[in-house]
Amino acid sequence: MKAQDMTDKETLIPELDHVVVMVHGDLDASVEQYAAMGFDLTPRGHHSLGSSNNLAIFQNNYLELLGFEAGKKLLRPELMETPRGLASVVWRCPDLDAVVSRLDETGLKIEDPTHFVRPVETGEGTFDAAFAVINFPKKGFAEGRSFFCHHKTPQYVWREEWQGHPNTALDVSEYVFAGGAPEETLAMFDTFFGPGVMKPVDGGMAMEAGAGQVVALTAEAGKARFGDAVSIIPEEGEARMIALSVRCKSLDAARKALTDGGVPFEDLGARLRVGEDAAFGLAIEFHE
Incomplete structure (x- = not known):
């Protein structure tokens, strides 16, 4: 377990908690494909809200x-409307009350927190991992969502037995939006966490987010970087969530995992890129 051991009370510092890849009814196929990329995934979990996942x-x-198993009652059918691919940038929330207060203060509060559980199988038995989430409004991006996740039981998420990946993945290091106006894409987050957390970078804007960063690129910059690995980047309108970067301990190990798994990828030297056709709707870049 790491994740700052979840005791940091500097609650309004932007920190990436997790990212969501929506796979709808293709959970089994996505697990097989991500395992082929060298990720060691947790056993299937089932939320009290009706969705299921592997992490x-x-x-x-x-x-x-994130997806849905056949025959499971879904209490949040709006999730079915989310397109397949990168679907959520999720922020860490050590202090739920502080986040709710800040959302109120900035005029960004659209709902009360939602509380739910997910049974977790461990070597010591089965326990309920408990969470509370609260959404940002949809501003600056066309699809997907962004929300805060408060972990009531982090000991049932960050477990050492689930952190050893054949590709030596250490963290999601980058969450990439592309298209539209980068300043508008990240403006809501800058309002909440800042102002001033959003900084210019080549081709767009970025903000630090704990072990990673959240980046918004222009359509031109997104196409120049990702090429055919991403099929749709809007020239106008709101941005799309298109890609992740994953930091690995050994790029050679990541290369071997992809090769052994039969996953097509581009070898860019310092980075390995898997396109959206092989990653369920998003591009993934591996680097050291």
């Missing part, structure tokens, strides 16, 4: 494959 747990954040 790749890292040192400070994690990746969630």
Whole structure:
């Protein structure tokens, strides 16, 4: 377990908690494909809200494959409307009351927190991992969502037995939006966490987010960087969530995992890129 051991009370510092990849009814196929990329995924979990998931747990954040099993009652049918691919940038929330207060203060509060649980199988038995989430409004991006996640039981998420990946993944290091106006894409987050957390970078804007950063690129910059690995980047309108970067201990190990798994990828030297066709709707870049 790491994730700052979840005791940091500097609650309004932007920190990436996890990222969500929406796979709808293809959980089994997505688990097989992400395992082929070298991720060691947790056993299937089932939320009290009706959705199911498998996770790749890292040192400070994690990746969630989110979908639905046949016959399961879904209490949040709006999630079915989310397109397949990168679907949520999720912020850490050590102090739920402080986040709710800040959302009120900035005029960004649209709802009360939602509380739910997910049974977790461990070597010591089965326990309920408990969470509370509260959404940002949809501002600056066309699809997907962004929300805060408060972990009531982090000991049932960040477990050492789930943090050893054949590709040596350590953390999600980058969450990438592209298209539209980068300043508008990140403006809501700058309002909440700042002002001033949003900084210019080549081709767009970025903000630090704990072990990673959140980046918004222009359509031109997004196409120049990702090429054919991403099929749709809007020239106008709101941005799309298109890609992740994953920091690894050994790029050679990541290369071997992809090769052994039969996953097509581009070898860019310092980075390995898996395109959206092989990653369920998003591009993933591995680097040291």
